[in-house]
Amino acid sequence: MGKRNDVNKILVIGSGPIVIGQAAEFDYAGTQACQALKEEGYEVILINSNPATIMTDTTMADRVYIEPITLDFVSRIIRKERPDGIVATLGGQTGLNMAMELDESGILKQYNIELLGTDLDAIKRAEDRDLFRTLMNELNEPVPESDIVHTLEEAYKFVEEVGYPIIVRPAYTLGGTGGGIVHNEEELREIVTSGLKYSPVTQCLIEKSIAGFKEVEYEVMRDAKDQAIVVCNMENIDPVGVHTGDSIVVAPSQTLSDRDYQRLRNSSLKIIRALGIEGGCNVQFAHDPYSDQYYIIEVNPRVSRSSALASKATGYPIAKMAAKIAVGYSLDELMNPITGKTYASFEPALDYVVSKIPRWPFDKFEAANRTLGTQMKATGEVMAIGRNLEESLLKAVRSLEAGYDHIYDQKIANTDTEVLVKRLDKTDDERLFVLAELLRRGHSVQSLCELTKIDRFFMQKLARIVALENELQDSPEDVSLLQKAKERGFSDIAIARLWNKEERDIYTLRMEQNIRPVYKMVDTCAAEFESETPYFYGTYEDENEAIQTEKKSILVLGSGPIRIGQGIEFDYATVHTVWAIKEAGLEALLSTIIQRLFQQISAPLTSFILSH
Numbered sequence: 001m002g003k004r005n006d007v008n009k010i011l012v013i014g015s016g017p018i019v020i021g022q023a024a025e026f027d028y029a030g031t032q033a034c035q036a037l038k039e040e041g042y043e044v045i046l047i048n049s050n051p052a053t054i055m056t057d058t059t060m061a062d063r064v065y066i067e068p069i070t071l072d073f074v075s076r077i078i079r080k081e082r083p084d085g086i087v088a089t090l091g092g093q094t095g096l097n098m099a100m101e102l103d104e105s106g107i108l109k110q111y112n113i114e115l116l117g118t119d120l121d122a123i124k125r126a127e128d129r130d131l132f133r134t135l136m137n138e139l140n141e142p143v144p145e146s147d148i149v150h151t152l153e154e155a156y157k158f159v160e161e162v163g164y165p166i167i168v169r170p171a172y173t174l175g176g177t178g179g180g181i182v183h184n185e186e187e188l189r190e191i192v193t194s195g196l197k198y199s200p201v202t203q204c205l206i207e208k209s210i211a212g213f214k215e216v217e218y219e220v221m222r223d224a225k226d227q228a229i230v231v232c233n234m235e236n237i238d239p240v241g242v243h244t245g246d247s248i249v250v251a252p253s254q255t256l257s258d259r260d261y262q263r264l265r266n267s268s269l270k271i272i273r274a275l276g277i278e279g280g281c282n283v284q285f286a287h288d289p290y291s292d293q294y295y296i297i298e299v300n301p302r303v304s305r306s307s308a309l310a311s312k313a314t315g316y317p318i319a320k321m322a323a324k325i326a327v328g329y330s331l332d333e334l335m336n337p338i339t340g341k342t343y344a345s346f347e348p349a350l351d352y353v354v355s356k357i358p359r360w361p362f363d364k365f366e367a368a369n370r371t372l373g374t375q376m377k378a379t380g381e382v383m384a385i386g387r388n389l390e391e392s393l394l395k396a397v398r399s400l401e402a403g404y405d406h407i408y409d410q411k412i413a414n415t416d417t418e419v420l421v422k423r424l425d426k427t428d429d430e431r432l433f434v435l436a437e438l439l440r441r442g443h444s445v446q447s448l449c450e451l452t453k454i455d456r457f458f459m460q461k462l463a464r465i466v467a468l469e470n471e472l473q474d475s476p477e478d479v480s481l482l483q484k485a486k487e488r489g490f491s492d493i494a495i496a497r498l499w500n501k502e503e504r505d506i507y508t509l510r511m512e513q514n515i516r517p518v519y520k521m522v523d524t525c526a527a528e529f530e531s532e533t534p535y536f537y538g539t540y541e542d543e544n545e546a547i548q549t550e551k552k553s554i555l556v557l558g559s560g561p562i563r564i565g566q567g568i569e570f571d572y573a574t575v576h577t578v579w580a581i582k583e584a585g586l587e588a589l590l591s592t593i594i595q596r597l598f599q600q601i602s603a604p605l606t607s608f609i610l611s612h
Helices: 025-039 071-081 092-105 120-127 129-138 152-162 185-198 258-275 305-314 318-326 389-399 417-423 431-440 445-452 456-474 479-487 492-499 503-512 569-583
Strands: 009-013 043-047 063-065 085-087 146-149 166-170 180-182 204-208 214-222 228-236 249-251 279-287 294-300 353-359 380-386 518-521 535-539 553-557 587-591 607-610
Touching (some): 009 071, 025 043, 025 305, 063 071, 085 318, 120 129, 120 258, 152 166, 152 185, 166 185, 214 258, 214 318, 228 258, 279 305, 279 318, 305 353, 353 389, 389 456, 445 456, 456 492, 479 503, 492 503, 569 587
Parallel strands (some): 009 043, 043 063, 535 607, 553 587, 587 607
Antiparallel strands (some): 166 180, 228 249, 249 353, 279 294
């Protein structure tokens, strides 16, 4: 097919200011899109109201408008610039909602402007809860027992038929805004009223609660030739009932059987084809851990927060490929920039485990309600890669920059057991640390699984970390245990505490015994092909895949997860630092826990190291 020649000028709609549910991942996506479109020779016009983003840098688009993303301002820019097309699916929910407003206002038709990539009908079928439910029924894809309501009275009627609990999901909202799990009439009145208020179309889906099921996500790509692939599948450690943005997530999924994996994979491909999405799409499933039953939770017909995680987890540049698909390319025409040898139609393969942990703002708002539900509360997130789940999970905990060096919290360790068990009635931001402490106190894996609905596999992994703590405590300076602990992701300071030593003592012992980290490459293909993009993670194995050069180099440290007081402006500064180093003829090394921004925008970067 090749790129379209009937389009010359393209307007890209950004995501605006960072809010809960919409953070730096959309700067990452928008930046990739602008670069990809300019690479193809298109004139790129950008509107985004956030001046701290790398996306609004003067080099990213031919013209940048730092203006409010409102119908009035976007319409003015359209009248001035007269673009041939608009890309709205890379600006999060803000971009999608603006595309809908522009269409309803008639300005797209007036100026003969095409929405590139996923069209408006596809967006409506995915975002409108009623249309989506109807489509799923036509496809024979299961959805929870549900109804669409526009008034509180309609919600009361549904509850009379199915009873409590129910889940409220407002249409066209971000991060679960206005929704929640309802257990009684008071909560029903409060949450449905809120959901109808926040939905731009005054519409909520209310469904029989399936809280406690496994939550699994598939990140899918499709082109105009109806070629579709699964880029990555991810599994939430927390069950359905906790917003995926507030859940600990691992990739690839760890507890699905091959049969279940293939069923959900086939379902996600069927759904993206039926919706007619061209580009990236996120499909969320609820899977019954005790049967073959699954349900479709929702579909995001755009590049999402999960897309950024999937991109960094696999090395596959989802946003860049989505932008190229939007201007006419097909997956079998696009080269994977990581390998330089395979096409974008080649599904990524992972030979490692990725863990994502949200970063919550409760250190700044100590009196806030820490209970997690279907409305997202995290401001950012961290990602870590390891050769096993324990390693990636422990690295992610340390990456939070919340004062943790292990899954251990002194405050929780000083809390009565009865209080800790009671805390498991509801999910909060410290659940992982509470579970680890209860395992240390002898609570069984089975009892904790029953209390939390967390899959036994994940609880056993947590129990193995605790068991290794005990082994280390019983055998000070055991070199074989030291090697095992490092392979499982233990930090030197955590081992030092268990051995009643100084951190420096552990480091010295490791050097004496040649227990050193090596760096493995993220290549999208599990080492089946050579990789051209230097993107690494640290682990404790034998072979080092990071190649040293003779050039002088400078290490740049990333800024960590987005939290109150430290946002995307530090990503901007870091990127410009890397560019300046390259312009000076030096080799730039980047060590960061940030999983949102750098891989594609820092194309001049010599090495990208994702470490701890």
